[in-house]
Amino acid sequence: MSPRATVHLLRHGEVHNPDRIVYGCLPNFHLSETGQAMAELAARELERRAADGANITYLAASPLTRTQETAAPISEKLGLPIASDGRVIEAGNHFEGLHVNRSELLRNPRHWPKLVNPLRPSWGEPYREQVDRMSEAIKSAAAEAVDRGGDGAEAVIVSHQLPIWMARSSIEGRPLPHDPRSRQCNLASLTSLHFDDISAGTRPRIEYCEPAAELYSGVIQLPGS
Template sequence: MMTSSEKAPVTVHLMRHGEVHNPQRIVYGRLPGYHLSEAGQRMVRLSAEEFKRRADAGANIVHLVCSPLTRTQESAAPIEELLGLTAVHDERVIEADNYFEGLHVTKDELLKHPAHWPHLLNPLRPSWGEPYRQQMTRMVEAIKDAARTAYEKGGAGAEAIIVSHQLPIWMARTSVEGGLLPHDPRKRQTNLASITSLHFDDIFSPGTPRLTYTEPAAELYSGVIQLPGS
């Protein structure tokens, strides 16, 4: 049992999935059946190997969570293999809902169809999908739960990994850094298979975690497909 003077430091890593095979450049969102490309599989292997390197150096990584979508399950698989963990599926870390899911979206295509126009009126919410604040709330709750579970399993200094998606991870980062929810998607620092780490000094006390960001798969980014809603 902890005493009042003890702290419960925990780290939660938010890993984005790897590149998805999507030659038609569809906004695939929550659609089933979208698998990692060959490059995407190499990306997540590099990130898993980075976690294994940290574990071999003493990191106590004890808990793994992933979105239930195919691409995040496939991205969690090499972590399961190398660290001996079993991924727990959590709907709260799923991709954001998006009206344009299943479409090949270009500016001309959007303007050509009046049915799309009402979904373009309010980028601050945004009007085309799940509100930013709702995404932030569910991600923060999932992160807190993952942190508590890691502490229960591994004690002080334990670490958890959540494999999620570009926009939900960015919303979680925005909650830490106090940034504006509306933003330019091209400026999100959540590259494929990247690791956004939240370092909590004490998960049972108020306080803003320290944030670090790494890209173990950066060598593979040239020429890959990067789309919002991915």
């Protein structure tokens, strides 16, 4: 029988972004003070699970600043180095660097070609490409965790809302085009994928939790995060 594994997809904490910029893959967008507290709460939750017997052996994160900073307290508490994985980076977005103002974007003709096909979507990386790269990263993380810890080992991947939601939507068989407001992937949330057999190609069981829910009031939630 092939080994079991769990891969936790952790979204980063709140970003310091008072100008409400679509930051996407832009560098040097740091966690806010609240975001740092969110990362700490997520790390404590994983530390608690490890104390209860979870064998967490591998930690990876998107190379972007906000995900690396979210991974840092996990690395400290669990004694794991952070592996940087470009496959779990935020999706590219034509509107990176712009202020979030839907009516302004619609009035500017230079943006219109990027708005013609929301099913792909035409403004950024295709949904299917996000699924493919996330799937490969998840498989790699599961295998790495098992190589280090044996049957039932666990991995953590710190990523971004849209790639995490695309991975989950694909696993659950939902259409990839969606209303962003429908995503169940809040700041510093954990989407846990439980694989009964990492080599069988079967769908994992999914659990979702929000270790930082107490800090959600008043936080800034923008696309491209």
